[in-house]
Amino acid sequence: MVDTISDPSDDALLDVEGLRKYFPIHAGLSRRVVANVRAVEDVSFAIPRGKTLSLVGESGCGKSTTSRAVMRALDVTGGSIRFRRQSGEVVDIAGLSRAQMKPLRSEIQMVFQDPFSSLNPRMTVADIIGEPLLVNGIDKRQDRVDRVAELMRRVGLPAQFMQRFPHAFSGGQRQRIGIARALALNPSLMVLDEPVSALDVSVQAQVLNLLLDLQDELALTYLFVAHDLSVVKHISDQVAVMYLGSIVELADTCALFDRPLHPYTEALLSAVPIPNPRKRSTRVLLRGEVGSPIKPPPGCPFHPRCAYAQDRCRAEVPRLERTAEGRQVRCHRAHELDLSGVGSMERPV
Amino acid sequence: MVEELTVKHFEITETARGPKQMNGAPVLSVRDLRTHFFQDEGVTKAVDGVSFDVCPGQTVGIVGESGCGKSVTSLSILRIVDPPGRIVSGKILLRREGGGGVTDIAALPANSRALRDIRGGEIGLVFQEPMSSLSPVHTIGSQLMEAIRLHTHLHESAVRERAIDMLRQVGIPQPEQRIDSYAAQLSGGLRQRAMIAIALAGQPRLLIADEPTTALDVTTQAQILELLRSIQEETGMAVALITHDIGVIAEMCDYVIIMYLGRVVEQGPVDQIFFSPKHPYTEALLRSVPNVHSEPKTRLPALAGSVPHPLHRPEGCPFHPRCARFMPGTCERSQPRLTEVGPDQRASCFLYPGADHG
Numbered sequence: 030m031v032d033t034i035s036d037p038s039d040d041a042l043l044d045v046e047g048l049r050k051y052f053p054i055h056a057g058l059s060r061r062v063v064a065n066v067r068a069v070e071d072v073s074f075a076i077p078r079g080k081t082l083s084l085v086g087e088s089g090c091g092k093s094t095t096s097r098a099v100m101r102a103l104d105v106t107g108g109s110i111r112f113r114r115q116s117g118e119v120v121d122i123a124g125l126s127r128a129q130m131k132p133l134r135s136e137i138q139m140v141f142q143d144p145f146s147s148l149n150p151r152m153t154v155a156d157i158i159g160e161p162l163l164v165n166g167i168d169k170r171q172d173r174v175d176r177v178a179e180l181m182r183r184v185g186l187p188a189q190f191m192q193r194f195p196h197a198f199s200g201g202q203r204q205r206i207g208i209a210r211a212l213a214l215n216p217s218l219m220v221l222d223e224p225v226s227a228l229d230v231s232v233q234a235q236v237l238n239l240l241l242d243l244q245d246e247l248a249l250t251y252l253f254v255a256h257d258l259s260v261v262k263h264i265s266d267q268v269a270v271m272y273l274g275s276i277v278e279l280a281d282t283c284a285l286f287d288r289p290l291h292p293y294t295e296a297l298l299s300a301v302p303i304p305n306p307r308k309r310s311t312r313v314l315l316r317g318e319v320g321s322p323i324k325p326p327p328g329c330p331f332h333p334r335c336a337y338a339q340d341r342c343r344a345e346v347p348r349l350e351r352t353a354e355g356r357q358v359r360c361h362r363a364h365e366l367d368l369s370g371v372g373s374m375e376r377p378v
Numbered sequence: 379m380v381e382e383l384t385v386k387h388f389e390i391t392e393t394a395r396g397p398k399q400m401n402g403a404p405v406l407s408v409r410d411l412r413t414h415f416f417q418d419e420g421v422t423k424a425v426d427g428v429s430f431d432v433c434p435g436q437t438v439g440i441v442g443e444s445g446c447g448k449s450v451t452s453l454s455i456l457r458i459v460d461p462p463g464r465i466v467s468g469k470i471l472l473r474r475e476g477g478g479g480v481t482d483i484a485a486l487p488a489n490s491r492a493l494r495d496i497r498g499g500e501i502g503l504v505f506q507e508p509m510s511s512l513s514p515v516h517t518i519g520s521q522l523m524e525a526i527r528l529h530t531h532l533h534e535s536a537v538r539e540r541a542i543d544m545l546r547q548v549g550i551p552q553p554e555q556r557i558d559s560y561a562a563q564l565s566g567g568l569r570q571r572a573m574i575a576i577a578l579a580g581q582p583r584l585l586i587a588d589e590p591t592t593a594l595d596v597t598t599q600a601q602i603l604e605l606l607r608s609i610q611e612e613t614g615m616a617v618a619l620i621t622h623d624i625g626v627i628a629e630m631c632d633y634v635i636i637m638y639l640g641r642v643v644e645q646g647p648v649d650q651i652f653f654s655p656k657h658p659y660t661e662a663l664l665r666s667v668p669n670v671h672s673e674p675k676t677r678l679p680a681l682a683g684s685v686p687h688p689l690h691r692p693e694g695c696p697f698h699p700r701c702a703r704f705m706p707g708t709c710e711r712s713q714p715r716l717t718e719v720g721p722d723q724r725a726s727c728f729l730y731p732g733a734d735h736g
Contacts, residue, residue: 081675087595087596087597087598088566088595199684199685199687200444200684201684202684229443229444229622229684229685230443230622230624230663230666230667231443231662231663231666231680231681231684231685232443232684232685233666233668234666234667234668234678234679234680234681235680235681235682237668237678237680238677238678238680241675241676241677242677256595256596257596257668258596258670259625259667259668259669259670259672260668262668262669262670262671262672262674263668263672263674263675263676263678264674264675265674265675266674266675282674283674286670296597297596297597298670299600300596300597300599300600301596301625301670302599302600302603302623302625302626302628302629303625303628303629303669303670303671304624304625304627304628304652304664304667304669305628305652306628306629306631306648306649306652307649307652307653308628309628309629312600312604314600314601314604315597315600315601318565318567318568371670371671372671
């Protein structure tokens with residue numbers, strides 16, 4: 030019962046529409062649902078093949094939950110996740126069962142944040158990278174070894190190290206192992222959840238370069254989850270800013286960084302420390318804390334922290350508006366505000 | 379056993395003074411500090427000959443990648459390095475308040491009263507992870523009040539009031555209620571503010587902040603950095619900021635020390651480090667940092683290789699296997715010395731005359 034939707038005008042590899050994910054809170058003897066944590070509330074985006082969309086926001090904004098829902102590591106509460114298979118068929122994976130999901134698993138792969146805890150310390154690198162091959166029916170040992178060697182070379186690891194255990198590798202090399210494992214089954218979509226945030230600065234650049242190269246060579250599509258806006262600027266074609274479970278702004282990378290339309294985007298951008306001591310920024314300091322996803326503030330969820338909030342923002346939930354340039358923004362005052370982006374500056378060194 | 383050193387002795391030691399000399403003599407002078415870890419596998423020289431000064435009102439940044447020894451340096455200053463690590467040589471000179479002379483913290487007996495007075499008293503410490511460095515079974519208030527009792531002579535009735543005051547000072551809303559909260563009931567940002575309040579309880583003249591914002595969101599990070607800046611402006615305390623984040627260094631610091639595998643590779647005023655770096659590692663590190671102003675989807679000029687395990691530090695200059703300007707026959711033979719490369723700026727690299735003497 031795979032739900033097939035044919036929409037020839039749609040060239041997106043992944044098209045998420047109205048995604049919702051609630052986590053129920055149970056209480057009492059009857060385990061009655063007393064409330065819901067609205068982790069993801071109405072999220073929509075599409076990623077064209079070979080492109081990168083990044084989800085950014087503070088912790089608790091729902092960016093990781095969204096990425097896990099796209100992986101179908103979670104059951105979703107509502108909405109659709111349309112994924113174009115390598116066969117060309119478009120499938121809504123939001124409603125698929127575990128068994129129905131299985132054949133799609135090879136096409137959507139994930140790279141995790143922490144290369145120290147996401148690799149089994151008792152397995153050799155050959156077994157870690159080869160396991161998805163074994164699971165997917167590549168039974169001949171020599172075939173697997175050949176493929177593992179090829180994958181290791183592709184991610185910049187010496188293939189002669191394949192019999193070693195993860196502890197023998199540095200953080201950057203371990204992340205390369207994680208990437209090789211994700212690539213093993215030729216996926217078309219890679220979900221990257223904070224893939225460089227646990228790495229050293231010098232190694233972070235290497236892994237970002239590797240991800241850019243792999244995307245070029247293999248026409249991979251990335252859904253990138255990160256909190257570091259400098260990294261996001263480097264890797265993304267499009268950026269979606271999330272706040273309390275919703276996308277508040279979505280735009281092409283340069284447009285979003287240069288001319289944000291949502292006050293929250295402006296505040297996020299101005300909080301980024303700039304590696305230039307002559308440019309100690311004038312901050313739009315955000316006051317207070319993120320609201321509760323159990324009982325979000327009425328009206329615009331961002332209004333208690335927003336410098337531009339008016340009466341309307343406190344009462345009315347803003348709708349997601351699409352601008353002429355193909356941008357999306359969820360703010361009553363988007364058309365009248367003149368917000369500042371990161372601007373331009375000379376780069377030291 | 380407090381080692382009293384004359385000011386004169388102080389002056390003739392190899393100095394690494396920051397730009398804010400007008401702020402008076404350094405609060406803290408670290409001289410040729412070596413902290414090694416003695417393990418079954420061998421000796422890890424986590425800190426191997428580090429010298430720097432921190433002056434009142436100055437923020438000194440210690441920056442480097444994992445294994446560079448930046449955290450062990452901060453732990454050494456407070457003498458809280460866990461075995462098998464220990465300080466093998468060097469001086470940690472703390473200038474005491476009100477002309478009280480100079481104390482070498484490295485020479486104080488462990489568990490001595492003098493040492494305990496310095497910890498949390500004259501030197502405050504803020505850790506990276508407030509969740510794991512605050513007690514989960516004591517309220518924020520009781521931990522803060524403990525610190526106040528230890529380091530001030532306030533009457534018991536005034537302690538709680540003082541604690542509430544301090545929570546307010548670090549920007550915790552409704553401090554009268556929050557004082558009775560447990561760490562787990564606070565958000566990451568509020569926890570870090572509580573941690574800062576505890577570190578400030580003894581009115582320290584030097585605050586060591588070890589990755590104080592690394593576990594926080596960027597918006598919360600901006601708030602905490604702003605808080606540290608305003609406290610410093612008010613009290614004139616010195617800050618030693620340990621971080622791997624080049625952006626935070628640029629925002630906060632007056633003087634920067636760049637470490638690699640236990641050694642200082644370069645140190646200087648922040649402007650010179652960013653606009654005229656002399657050591658190839660500094661230069662490569664700064665270039666490899668992604669920047670919100672860069673062009674999307676472009677390759678970064680990455681440094682080759684990764685930081686070697688501290689147990690296997692390369693011979694000679696520890697950076698030579700990754701260095702773009704490696705000179706065979708020189709760099710792998712002996713360790714370069716820190717040498718003057720600009721006004722108040724030093725680098726340890728054979729590219730500069732003076733690095734190979736001694």
